[in-house]
Every structure is written in C-alpha cells, then in structure tokens.
Amino acid sequence: MAKPVIVPRVNNNDDQVTLVRLAVKLGEKVSANAVVAEIETEKAAVDVVADCDGIVVEICAEIGGQVPVGSPLFWLGESIDDLPPARRNDEPSPKAEPTAKVRMLLRQHGLTADEIPFSGERLTEADLRAFLASRPVDRLVPIDDVKRKRSPQMVGGTRVDLTPHARAMMKSVAQQRIAVAPTYMEIVTSSAPWDEVADNYKKERGLLVEPRLALMAHRLVEAVSANPLSNGYAVDGDVYLHDCINLGFTVQVGVDLFLVVVRDAGALSRNQFVDKLSHLQRRAFARRLTAEESSGATVVFSSMARWNISCHIPVLAPNTGLAIGHAAPSSGPTQGNDVFGATYDHGLLTGFAVAEILQALSNPQT
Amino acid sequence: MQDTTSHRKAIKDKIVNLAQALGKDATGLADDELISEYGGLDSASLLELVIWVEDYFDIVIDADDMTIEALGTISNIIDTVTKKS
Numbered sequence: 001m002a003k004p005v006i007v008p009r010v011n012n013n014d015d016q017v018t019l020v021r022l023a024v025k026l027g028e029k030v031s032a033n034a035v036v037a038e039i040e041t042e043k044a045a046v047d048v049v050a051d052c053d054g055i056v057v058e059i060c061a062e063i064g065g066q067v068p069v070g071s072p073l074f075w076l077g078e079s080i081d082d083l084p085p086a087r088r089n090d091e092p093s094p095k096a097e098p099t100a101k102v103r104m105l106l107r108q109h110g111l112t113a114d115e116i117p118f119s120g121e122r123l124t125e126a127d128l129r130a131f132l133a134s135r136p137v138d139r140l141v142p143i144d145d146v147k148r149k150r151s152p153q154m155v156g157g158t159r160v161d162l163t164p165h166a167r168a169m170m171k172s173v174a175q176q177r178i179a180v181a182p183t184y185m186e187i188v189t190s191s192a193p194w195d196e197v198a199d200n201y202k203k204e205r206g207l208l209v210e211p212r213l214a215l216m217a218h219r220l221v222e223a224v225s226a227n228p229l230s231n232g233y234a235v236d237g238d239v240y241l242h243d244c245i246n247l248g249f250t251v252q253v254g255v256d257l258f259l260v261v262v263r264d265a266g267a268l269s270r271n272q273f274v275d276k277l278s279h280l281q282r283r284a285f286a287r288r289l290t291a292e293e294s295s296g297a298t299v300v301f302s303s304m305a306r307w308n309i310s311c312h313i314p315v316l317a318p319n320t321g322l323a324i325g326h327a328a329p330s331s332g333p334t335q336g337n338d339v340f341g342a343t344y345d346h347g348l349l350t351g352f353a354v355a356e357i358l359q360a361l362s363n364p365q366t
Numbered sequence: 367m368q369d370t371t372s373h374r375k376a377i378k379d380k381i382v383n384l385a386q387a388l389g390k391d392a393t394g395l396a397d398d399e400l401i402s403e404y405g406g407l408d409s410a411s412l413l414e415l416v417i418w419v420e421d422y423f424d425i426v427i428d429a430d431d432m433t434i435e436a437l438g439t440i441s442n443i444i445d446t447v448t449k450k451s
Binding site: 206 | 402408409410412413414416417420426429432433434435436437438
C-alpha cells in the first residue's frame with residue numbers, strides 16, 4: 001500500500017512551509033533515508049528524507065508553493081501502480097475505521113476521521129497524535145466564544161501585523177488562559193548540591209559542555225515518573241495520562257526560542273538522556289530540528305539561568321499540566337541559589353503533588 | 367589536512383567572535399588552553415562552536431566527540447578534525 005512522505009515541522013511556530021526543491025520525479029525509485037526534498041520557513045531550511053524505500057507514485061505539492069505541516073508531500077508505492085488510497089479506481093476509497101480510543105480522541109478534539117491522513121489500513125492513535133502535533137493550538141483545544149471586552153476602537157492604537165512566529169506563540173500561550181487553571185509555586189534551594197553533582201559528572205565523563213541543566217531536566221523526568229498525573233492533562237473535566245514522558249527543553253538560539261523534545265525520556269538512562277539532549281540542542285542551534293524533535297512535549301523544563309533572571313514563571317505548553325522554570329541569579333536576595341518554579345494546572349494537580357516534585361528537583365541525589 | 371596554521375587561525379577567530387558576543391576577550395587564548403575556561407565561552411557558545419567546526423571542516427561530530435579531550439582546546443579540535451578528514 002502506498003505510504004505518504006509527510007511534510008515535517010521545521011519549528012514550533014510555522015504551520016506552513018515552502019517547498020524549495022524536489023529531488024525526485026514521478027516514477028523514480030527512492031531509498032530510505034534519501035534526501036527527497038528541501039523545505040524552508042522564514043527561520044530555517046531543512047531536508048526532507050524518505051522514511052522507507054519506494055517508487056514515487058504521486059507528488060502533492062509544487063516547487064515554490066506553501067504546504068501545510070503534516071500533509072503528504074508525496075506518496076511512495078511498491079510499484080508505479082500502487083496508488084494512494086484516494087486515487088485507486090479498482091476499489092472504493094478505504095474508509096478510515098478508527099479504534100474506539102481514537103473515536104473518543106476525535107470527539108474530544110472536535111475532529112472527524114476524514115481530516116486525518118493515515119498510511120495503514122486503519123486510522124490509529126499514532127496517526128491522530130502525529131496530526132495533532134502538527135496542528136495549530138486552536139484546533140487542539142476549542143477556543144471559547146466569549147466576546148472580547150475591549151475593542152480597538154475603545155482602546156485606540158495602531159494594529160501591528162504579526163509574523164507567523166509571533167502569531168503561533170500567541171496561540172500557544174493562549175491555551176493556558178482558556179483551557180487550564182494555571183497556578184504557580186516555587187522553591188529556592190542552595191546551588192551547592194547541584195554544583196557538586198554536575199561538576200563530578202562532567203569530570204567523570206570528560207564532557208565539553210556543562211551538564212547542569214541537563215541533569216536537572218533528567219531529575220524532573222525521574223520526579224514525573226514517580227508522579228504519573230504530572231505527565232497528564234485535563235480537558236473538559238476529564239484527565240488523560242500521556243503514554244510516555246516526552247521532556248520538552250527550551251533552547252534560545254539568537255532571538256528564536258525552540259522547544260526540543262526528548263521522547264520517551266523515562267526509558268533512558270541518565271547518560272543516554274544527557275547525550276540525547278545535547279544532540280537535540282545542537283540540532284536546534286543548527287536550525288535542523290525535525291517535527292519529531294520539536295513537538296509532542298508532555299512536560300517542560302525551561303531555564304533562564306544564562307541571563308541572571310531571578311524568577312522564571314513558565315507558560316504551560318499545549319496538552320500539558322506541568323512546566324518547570326529554572327533561574328539562578330547571581331545578584332539579589334536569591335543570589336547563589338537555584339530557583340525552581342512550577343506552573344501547573346490546578347485542575348489536574350494538587351499543590352502537594354507539585355511541592356513534592358519541586359523538592360525532588362532541589363535534591364540532585366536520586 | 368592541509369594548512370594547519372590557517373585552520374588554527376580560523377578556529378581562534380571564531381572563538382574570539384563568540385567570546386565577544388558574551389562581552390569577553392579571547393584574543394589571548396593559547397592553542398592548548400581550555401576554551402571554556404580561558405576563552406570565556408559558555409555552553410551555548412560551545413555548541414555554536416561545534417556546529418561551526420562541523421560546517422567549516424565538513425565533518426560530523428558524534429556524541430562521543432563532545433568531550434574536552436576531543437574539542438576542549440584549539441589543538442584538540444585540530445586533532446579531531448584531522449582524524450575525521
């Protein structure tokens with residue numbers, strides 16, 4: 001059966017990309033991992049690679065055109081006659097038959113099965129989650145229809161055109177206002193224990209880059225593993241637990257903020273986690289993050305230590321219930337300390353549960 | 367790898383630029399001195415340096431190379447690049 005090569009997400013804030021180059025032609029044989037196209041946004045250009053062998057049976061975009069993230073760029077079949085599902089003439093288009101869980105998730109997100117691309121015989125939860133990860137936030141959580149209390153005519157001023165990046169960021173942070181009951185608490189702790197652990201770890205492995213924040217993020221993964229509800233999210237009065245811990249870690253590259261995601265972080269050893277995060281940070285600096293590397297976070301760690309910030313209150317990412325903000329000021333009342341702050345959905349987590357996580361973070365020893 | 371002297375200079379120039387962005391002066395950095403300690407680069411700048419080394423010398427830095435032994439000094443970088451070229 002023909003399989004789609006999906007347009008990957010280049011960064012969190014661009015839902016459309018431009019097709020710059022196609023390296024394949026209709027009927028051409030393609031090998032897995034071969035570069036098949038180049039796409040770009042305002043911020044970066046990336047290569048698209050084929051994730052399987054096949055023959056190009058349909059090309060869905062034109063060079064220079066805009067294509068939605070998550071949509072098929074082209075289809076690969078086992079033969080030239082192996083057409084995509086919608087093109088087959090010898091049988092009716094296959095009807096997506098979602099599983100019961102997928103039907104529940106479709107209702108939850110206000111979607112229909114027809115809207116979700118899939119490559120197998122049946123629409124699966126994995127297909128749906130990949131689609132959700134590529135969609136703008138306002139399709140993930142229904143926007144309420146409360147009329148704005150203020151109008152431009154009442155307030156005045158000049159309307160500013162937002163870049164796609166800025167608009168996507170606005171939508172992303174709006175979820176916290178609409179869908180959750182955000183609450184915040186923090187803990188101030190001596191930096192000495194983390195200094196010692198990070199220093200020893202760095203010397204033991206001979207690392208080039210300071211591992212302090214990576215080790216803190218791994219400690220968060222351990223704490224979340226011990227508190228499964230903190231890896232969940234609440235929607236319309238129901239609570240859902242994610243299947244695994246995908247740790248989101250913010251990386252500032254120039255004026256751009258990226259969220260790299262260490263997938264299934266709970267299954268990684270400390271060394272594996274530190275190495276994976278280092279790899280993703282390099283990918284972010286090189287502006288080569290793939291869709292999988294920058295989406296699907298279930299819990300987030302963000303540090304402003306580099307900028308001598310004294311308090312960092314993070315915003316919850318879509319479909320999460322917990323975000324940790326870290327600061328390490330070198331001046332002021334908390335100088336010389338680590339400050340861990342937690343923004344959490346109080347509809348999901350109690351203050352006690354979050355306090356336990358913060359206390360775990362303040363203690364680097366497992 | 368040819369012209370080691372020019373490559374050393376290119377690496378040093380890059381380090382000086384990255385340090386300048388942090389308000390630091392790395393012009394006195396010797397080839398065998400730790401870049402993080404005497405060049406004043408922080409973790410983010412070191413990552414930028416690694417990416418620049420990959421692009422400039424057209425090599426791939428693996429996870430196992432992200433060590434002081436492989437990339438901690440200008441001389442280490444030259445040795446690593448030579449092995450991978």
